[in-house]
Amino acid sequence: MSKKYVYLFSEGNGSMRELLGGKGANLAEMTNLGMPVPQGFTITTEACTRYHEDNRTIAPEIEAEIYEYLGKMEEICGKKFGDPENPLLVSVRSGARASMPGMMDTILNLGLNDTVAEGLAKLTQNERFAYDSYRRFIQMFSDVVMELSKKDFEGIIDEMKAKKGVKLDTELDAADMKELVRLFKAYYKSKKGADFPTDPKIQLLEAVKAVFRSWENPRAIVYRRMNDIPSSWGTAVNVQSMVYGNMGNDSGTGVAFTRNPATGEKKLYGEFLMNAQGEDVVAGIRTPQTIDQLHEVMPEVYDQFAKIAHTLEDHYRDMQDMEFTIEKGKLYMLQTRNGKRTAAAALKIAVDLVAEGMLTKREAILKVEPKQLDSLLHPQFDAAELKKATPIAHGLPASPGAACGKVYFSAEEAVEHAKTDKVVLVRLETSPEDIEGMYAAQGVLTVRGGMTSHAAVVARGMGACCVAGCGDINMHEEEKYFTVGDLRINEGDYISIDGSTGAVYAGAIPTVDASITGDFETFMEWADELRTLKVRTNADTPADAAHAYSFGAQGIGLTRTEHMFFNADRIPAMREMIVSSTVEQRKAALAKLLPMQRGDFEGIFEAMQGCPVTIRLLDPPLHEFLPTDPADIQALADDMGMTYDDLKAKIDSLHEFNPMLGHRGCRLAITYPEIAEMQTRAIIEAAINVNKKCGFHVVPEIMVPLVGHVNELKYVKNIITTTADAIIKEAGVELKYLVGTMIEVPRAAVTADEIATEAEFFSFGTNDLTQMGFGFSRDDAGKFLGEYYDKKIFESDPFAKLDQDGIGKLVKMACELGRKTRPDIHLGICGEHGGDPSTVEFCHNIGLDYVSCSPFRVPIARLAAAQAEVKNPRNK
């Protein structure tokens, strides 16, 4: 049997979303429920895929099938295509599996030509309506199918209005509309060299093709990438009999939600316009009425609609977003779908639906998109104050949240002034030396750099607000001001920045803090009851750790020890350590760092209340800690009692061709064992002290980075255990600790069975694993990834969403190999992917013990983990 590419609405149902798209499946479902739906048919998503495979042609058998179903539709509707006595007019709309609002194209009133228009005028006794519909159709068809700009047609209308001295379209009469049709057709011919197509069947086929093509328009491609929708899904096309809301004062059209999409309140919410088409509502020329008012205008229709709305919500067990039209007093349902809603509304609705007995907790947990929670977790501008403000510039929304503070242009000044004031750090771009300033500031604004620039990555890690790449700004760093157009902002002036939108405001807009309370709290408790995957956090400071703990983190999956060394009071000893030429000098410098590190770890252990904490040994190449500016080098040389030339030579000797592939990670511990010794001592002594002080049983997990070969781990582990065991013995206490490794080098993943002979845990460093697995560095990939998206080579950013087919395969392989050697090996992920919901689901599915992510993503990961468990229970 050959494949079926077309379905009448009455042949489908709500479960056929993959084939019929969301809109088509729901139209079929409403038809089955006996609701008043203008009838028609759906051309499947497979026909779309086939169209693109066949080099953008519709196969003859599909064309025949479309015409066959057109015939069936004519029969059902009792109207005929092109029949002036009783014409069938249709809308042609796209409808993908996932809702992509506004991304693809729609054509209304298809089926009109001169004869049909004339017939329609007679039939409706409304010539203006007939020719208004006709000119709208020509306009839409020309735009969507023939790529003639809508604006040109608007221009023709404007000319006519000017000639007649009127302002509104509604002031044009039937004759004007008829003239517009003539002018539009003439314009069409002048541009296309052919008459506007008069055969409705040709119109239909061309419209269907245009919808198929629109699946690949740039807007749609970008939308899909942002929303992880594969291009292979394709879109369905719905051909539906037209109904008209603009047939007089007993007609109208509207949109409504079963609950308030902003707050979640259980009450019909929406608006309608009498004697209007959907377009008019959107155009905003007349002010629509609220849906309540329909009760007064047409009580019976309102009651019927309210009943349908109630039925649909019950049926779909979710808040519905519906479109309807009233034609001469009769209600038609044009669409229903699960409504988009704010995060707050989503939580309230989910909690309410459980209370109402409509959903179980397991079901409710799937009703909130984890990423949505983000907006509830960062400080936000006070909504009332924000309304009064206008942005002065826009950058990239690099790290969400809102911040307001006085402008400072250097990390040092930011740190200094943060002691007394709120501060926003403004930099051309940031470097590791700015870390302390970034910590101190409320937010960071950079002129250069993208979503993966240093500022963006570090700010997201901290959960700090960041607007990056704000090219509107002209920096005058030395004179301590910046300009945007004519506006000048001086050091110490207030600005406000919104890391969720990229907007920059002059002046101070107050912010309000986030907290997990009420419905949010209830909902997250359910998530925690359900999930089997633990959620830890990546935190480098006691403050971050405490924050994450309050957001529900069950431990720390990654403490990077290097950020600690950039603080102004530590970097001198760090630099002294690096430029040491003997082991003794190095040990002396390390001895200065020891108490500071120990203090850091004590703070973190305390903040985590005895939860497990994984601490990674020093990772970055040492040259990152050294100055590059000649003046800074001279200053350091003076501090260290070296000559400029000697220090410069030392710095140069640390230069690397490919720092990412250089002397870092465990390679540092192998060449300078005394660094690993000092860090182990700091960790173990801190654990002993905190256990003693707080009565905890902290089990520190010491993590060796960048291991590629089991012998590397073996060597460093020996340093760690020798040091740790001696300290523990000397202290005369019991202390359990673990030694494990990052799996972030491809070779480690494929030899994980060997590495597991030494490692008590694996933590997947998927940032580096992605970089080395693909063979491109995040810093450099910006130069070509744009083209990769445009050319559909990648559909999503592999640094944001784990590439499950490739990098994920390495992760899965490493888990299997690791467990083969050591069945109880503890497995987690600490790459930035750990907070991405699709990656969390993947980690659940391959059986990791935990994911670890930045503090602000902890609640997101908790929800994603609960959803993963619901979809694929571990203890089946």
Added chain:
Amino acid sequence: MSKKYVYLFSEGNGSMRELLGGKGANLAEMTNLGMPVPQGFTITTEACTRYHEDNRTIAPEIEAEIYEYLGKMEEICGKKFGDPENPLLVSVRSGARASMPGMMDTILNLGLNDTVAEGLAKLTQNERFAYDSYRRFIQMFSDVVMELSKKDFEGIIDEMKAKKGVKLDTELDAADMKELVRLFKAYYKSKKGADFPTDPKIQLLEAVKAVFRSWENPRAIVYRRMNDIPSSWGTAVNVQSMVYGNMGNDSGTGVAFTRNPATGEKKLYGEFLMNAQGEDVVAGIRTPQTIDQLHEVMPEVYDQFAKIAHTLEDHYRDMQDMEFTIEKGKLYMLQTRNGKRTAAAALKIAVDLVAEGMLTKREAILKVEPKQLDSLLHPQFDAAELKKATPIAHGLPASPGAACGKVYFSAEEAVEHAKTDKVVLVRLETSPEDIEGMYAAQGVLTVRGGMTSHAAVVARGMGACCVAGCGDINMHEEEKYFTVGDLRINEGDYISIDGSTGAVYAGAIPTVDASITGDFETFMEWADELRTLKVRTNADTPADAAHAYSFGAQGIGLTRTEHMFFNADRIPAMREMIVSSTVEQRKAALAKLLPMQRGDFEGIFEAMQGCPVTIRLLDPPLHEFLPTDPADIQALADDMGMTYDDLKAKIDSLHEFNPMLGHRGCRLAITYPEIAEMQTRAIIEAAINVNKKCGFHVVPEIMVPLVGHVNELKYVKNIITTTADAIIKEAGVELKYLVGTMIEVPRAAVTADEIATEAEFFSFGTNDLTQMGFGFSRDDAGKFLGEYYDKKIFESDPFAKLDQDGIGKLVKMACELGRKTRPDIHLGICGEHGGDPSTVEFCHNIGLDYVSCSPFRVPIARLAAAQAEVKNPRNK
């Protein structure tokens, strides 16, 4: 049953090499053959491993077993340890599985103390002999076991000789020897604070431990790394009854080979010394006699020895290297082993042994070490002339062969003068811009850089002679001379360099070329008959291709297209292409490059006589082609009609943080499809032209580099096939071509099943795969790999010998996945590993179709492939 750690010679046999080491197994085998072997026992390699596992202690049960076997030995020899009446004296020697000459330690005369020495003097009626033996023992034991320098003891001897006014040791008499023993013991006590051990059993145990320890001495570690011997093998220890060649004129000692190790001639070859110990032969104080002369001195002993030699060669079916001692007219065999030999001798012996019916061809093929052939494949200095010369400096032997020519200090000068003269290019270090000069020169000498520096890698690829990192040289590049000490070498002066030894000579030493003739040719024919793995070459020029073809290459596995662009006549167009700001400008520049590329490919196709040729599309990051020096930038800007600032900005915009992980490989073809188009055009047009001209059926294989995702290949393949098919159609010819990819990115290896949907062949780029798989770049790894070897984290250089456990696992996985999708997919390797014998064997075993290596390694790979087939036949 507990493990047996000690074997009498009579308990072992020749097949027990793993357990008893080579020396021990052969002593056992000779014992079994009834040959006169001083008896004793072997402590196994497992005891050595155990010793190191047990933190350098000998377990009590092993100690007991050693003493038990000492008892058995005493019984066999009829002598007793420490018995002055009839003392057992022994040698203690290491003996690993593979021969490691001179790498580990030996102690002779063990068992002596004051009482035994006195007894020995009486017993032998030779007091001088007894005390000479004693003082030698003290000296060796102190050195090997107690780490007291040999030199200090020599100093004491020198003092005594000075005091007595004599020059030679032999001029010291018995009393002197006795005095020396006293002085040695006093010195020992002064240094060690204890008496020299007198208990022979203690002496024995300490000596055994010292031999075990010597397995891990730095010399041994380096030797093992150079010879791919795993440290896990351990060494055995042979305890053998002493026999003495210095007991008078009816005693002597010698070494002999069954055939000439330099030429392979079938004739006993060796030398001996009467009234001497082995040490004396080595010391070179007296001139030894040739083995023939033994026939005159002791005809019966000679006949017996000749017969034994013949028996041993027959028995082992290989040329033997034997040590013997004659004690009072009686012959003792101390050792036999397969003799080391020159490459020429190895070939002659292998061919002769087949002719003599001693070996089959399959067996003979295993008798030549593939790496040995290298010395026969490069130009060499005329041996007679070389003898007269003395090196003025030494660098690293970076690429083998000999070269002599006039010194020039820039690539341009080298190219210019190479037209009329032989030239040696001398540079501080080389960069891609020097390629043309390197090609033109006979050899390259650099002051900086290691074995994996640019100069070294490129030179090895070309098969050109290179001495790198010759720090003895002081460059005065601008003044066009260099100095070594007081010697000044000016531009245009002759020097000669030896890339096999690293030696640099002043003046011209004539060289002679390599050719494959005679036994070499016969032997290689056998290799080709046997092997199932094809051997291709990596060649970028017609000259290299022709060279490789003459060395037996069956095609080209890798033509890099980028080197072609560095030529002085091409780089301007290349640079123009790179700094283009529009597609049109870029196409115009590419149009200039097209005829040059086409010409290159025609030359290569012709040189390869119709064999398959794989051509890789442009790979390196574009900034490599641009100048960095301000003057060069200005010159280029002038050429291009740009301002300095504009060009500098363009160059800066191409800067990358990690060029290895940057915008290169197929990423170039994706962002600049017109480059791939031009290259495809050049390849296809060249193939059509050459097929027409020569009547070949060249099937070009177009290789897309750095693919990590199947979509990358799909995109670039589409450019290639669209371009190629149009050209072929237009030309009206039949032309088959293939499109495939490098597998050099880890993600490509793990998703090879997907990539094989598009790729018709895979070529493993194991250089990059090693870099990305381990996560270190070759340029940067030098900073820590030294420590990795010292700390036994790595035992061999992963860039020289494929890491089979990790990177090899990725290769194997990719083969299996690729074949699953496309059973007939063609598989090869084109990384530098392709010429390494152990890697060739690995490639054979995992079923690759071919290996590809630099022209000079082609014969090596052919032999390695044949050996792999013999060891593991494909059609079992």
